[in-house]
Amino acid sequence: MAEEQVASKKVSEAITRTLPFLRRYARAVTGSQQQGDEWVRLCAEVAVQQPELIAEAEDTKVGVFALFHRLRQPFGVIEEGAAGSESVRGRLKESLTDMAPMQRQVLLLTVLEGFTISDAAHILGVSVDEAERSLEEARRELQRVASVRILVIEDEAVIALDVADIVRNAGHEVVGIAATEKTAIELARKHSPHLVLADIQLRGSDSGISAVNQIMKSMSVPVIFVTGFPERLLTGKQVEPAFVISKPFDPDLLRAAIAQALDTVSI
CATH class of the missing domain: 1.20.140.160 (PhyR, sigma-like (SL) domain)
Known part of the structure; x- marks a missing residue:
């Protein structure tokens, strides 16, 4: 016993x-x-x-x-997700909704959570061959995602530039980089981004979550938060972001997160 x-x-x-x-x-x-x-x-x-x-x-x-x-x-x-911004969804519908649930799940399991393709197949109850095909199809679909305007909120200059490069290389437009809450809010009002990519902790006592909360008061926009310690944020004990990725992240992960965030309801 x-x-x-x-x-x-x-x-x-x-x-x-x-x-x-x-x-x-x-x-x-x-x-x-x-x-x-x-x-x-x-x-x-x-x-x-x-x-x-x-x-x-x-x-x-x-x-x-x-x-x-x-x-x-x-x-x-x-x-399948719920309906988000109609203007964004209308323009991206062909490229985003063509990705089947299985493709998205395999992509998120391998790229976001770091599972091997064999583990992903086991998790989803499919063969390794089917999982591999779904992953390849998902990657092809990501290449077809239409360009969107993205606001980057990050206070570390080197990291911000790296993130901006990844965003641009993924085919999207960076409308601005903000290191503080005030700048983030101003840039959001000026450019009306389709998506916000925000660090959790900003310069001094500024918070990426606080900046996003202020932005969301005047517009509805999907948000992806980045943090070096996702397990500390995802406790389930408070209102938390729906989309969280870990630092450092690779281009495939960012493409997957952007596609999924734009095709579902934001926080």
Whole structure:
């Protein structure tokens, strides 16, 4: 009995460590903190009560993500996302909505969460060949995404320039780079960006989240937050961003995040 309790405790601790990353993935898939977190809550409850459901996986994180997808039925077909800005969606509809749910999920699992293609296939319950085809199709679709105006909020000059280069190389227009809340708000009002890419912590006591909250008072725009410590942000205990990516990030991750953010409801 003691051994079973120790084993159960280890599984519970492993699940707890996985939850911040599962929240990030769920929010990216659904485009909603509320819907994503509810899905994660159900998954966590089932995993703790029935650890045998994830015991078959060699890696607990893979097992939890696989269980997460097996439990999607109560929420309906949430992968399709809700309607966002009609002007942006109308112009991007052909390139974004052509990406099937399977393509998006494989892309997010591998690029955002760092799973191998084999692990992604296991999580989604498909063959490795099918997962590989979906990933290649997703990458091709990302190349077709129409150019949009993006505001970068980042106080580290070198990082800001790197981010701007990635955005431009992905085919998008950088309308401005802001290092403070005040500048971010001014640039947003001036350029009406289609999307905002914001760091969490800015210069001094300024906050990227605070800047975005002010911007959202005058316009509805998808937002992607970047942070070096996503697990600290994704606690599920407060209102948090729906789209969170980790520093450093590669071009494929940014392209995937932009496409998904533009095709779903922002925070």
